[in-house]
Amino acid sequence: MYSKRDDRLTSRFSENFCGFTGGGDFLVTDKKAWIEITRQDFQQVRETIRIEMLDLCVQDLSDEVVTATAFFHIHLPISDHILSRETARLTLNFRLEGGTWMIVYSAISIPYHLVQKGEVYPLKGLVERNTHLENEVTVRIRELTEANFKLELLSNTDGLTAAANRRSFDSVLVQEWHRAQRSGLPLAMLMLDVDHFKAYNDHYGHLGGDDCLRALVMVLLKEVRRSGEMVARYGGEEFVVLMPDTNLENALATAQRIQQAVSALSLPHAAAPAGKVTFSFGVVSVVPTLHQTSNELIERADAALYRAKANGRDRIEVTKVIE
16 A cells, blocks of 8 residues: 555554654654655655565564564655665554554654655655766766866877877878878878077077977967868977868968968077078878878978978978879
């Protein structure tokens, strides 16, 4: 009757009843009060409650008195991850009155904080606790996601200049190379080297050299404008710009724009012929084929850069095709 929320249960309480509820801190000493509590219970939880019996002992204390002691789990019809996993304890005393076994004593023990006003089960507390836990989990997941994002960002970013690092470039290059192979679209790359940078460091010191590289990267990030294009520090004073869906003409135009912006920046370089910091450029654009690898793009850009340096620096050299 109790598990099915059957009000006929209230007719089985003895006039000489006493007992206490699992979440309450008071003793019930009359039938009327217990009926009110039972109906309050049924009102609070209207659906069937599943009782998972763990152990039960029934003892005849006399011909007219029987006691039952039970251990069980209570499965409420709510999303409850606490109550259903804990063990409730119940003692019921029955007395034969007028040929009917009546309940004269009921004591259920549920290991939880006191219920709130108007409750038999601590449902409000359980819901609040579950909500709190869900919020905590949500916050922790968000914090973990942000931490992982920051960690991934740091692992793919050059610590000095905030450009992408070599590891990130290598990964993106392979992805873009395969994409260009599938689409048949050109993939371009600029390889840039700061002219006479060792002499710059010798003259201005390594901290001055660090400031110089950071300033140059700001120019690169400003001038490399299209979505999907990537600026990366390739190593030392060498940088690369990866440009998907870009032909040689547009790649060359980007290199010229960067060259002009760096010249306008007019970073002093006492050890350079021009008296200011300049770049040498190697430019290449290809439509990858299946028999080629992304390493060929790097090799051709590097070869063009070598020519630019050999031909006097502060200049742009291009490689038109990959054989």
